[in-house]
Amino acid sequence: MLRALLVTALLSTPLAAQGQRVSPHEQAAATIDAKKITIEYGRPYMKGRKIFGGLEKYGTVWRAGADEATKLTTEADLTIAGLKVPKGSYALFVLLQEPGWKLIVNTVANQWGAFKYDQARDLGRVDMKTTHTDAPLEQFTISITPAGPKKGTLKMAWENTVASVDFTVN
Numbered sequence: 001m002l003r004a005l006l007v008t009a010l011l012s013t014p015l016a017a018q019g020q021r022v023s024p025h026e027q028a029a030a031t032i033d034a035k036k037i038t039i040e041y042g043r044p045y046m047k048g049r050k051i052f053g054g055l056e057k058y059g060t061v062w063r064a065g066a067d068e069a070t071k072l073t074t075e076a077d078l079t080i081a082g083l084k085v086p087k088g089s090y091a092l093f094v095l096l097q098e099p100g101w102k103l104i105v106n107t108v109a110n111q112w113g114a115f116k117y118d119q120a121r122d123l124g125r126v127d128m129k130t131t132h133t134d135a136p137l138e139q140f141t142i143s144i145t146p147a148g149p150k151k152g153t154l155k156m157a158w159e160n161t162v163a164s165v166d167f168t169v170n
Helices: 002-017
Strands: 025-032 035-042 070-074 078-080 083-085 088-095 101-106 122-146 151-169
Touching (some): 025 151, 035 122, 083 122, 088 122, 101 151
Antiparallel strands (some): 025 035, 035 070, 070 088, 078 151, 088 101, 101 122, 122 151
16 A cells, blocks of 8 residues: 555656746847847756756757746747748747757647647757857856847857857848
């Protein structure tokens, strides 16, 4: 009986944790060509852990943050590295690879993590440029920066990696 209760408790722990935030949350936003682009995401800390290739395995789809899937909301149609993204809301994931990453734009905007990620619902995938930092970045950070008229850059930075992709506002 005790063994059955212990097994039940262990198996239900991940389910109980699903839906409960464990990391601080933030918004990255920019207005480009009078249109607002917002990314909402969880900001986990390294806490002494090896992140890429450790906690987050290469060859897997990552939620690009913590807790809920990272959410992009755009008031304008975008072109992200050649991918047409109509105005609206989307989940952003990353396919972690060495040496580069792929940004995934998924049409199911509101979902918890990548637990029910469905590749069939992808709008598309694009390559991200990755660079190495000399000093580790303790907290995961996303930024959107204007890069000229109707242009911007999306960056994700954590541990010793900065991944970026350029986009245009259509």
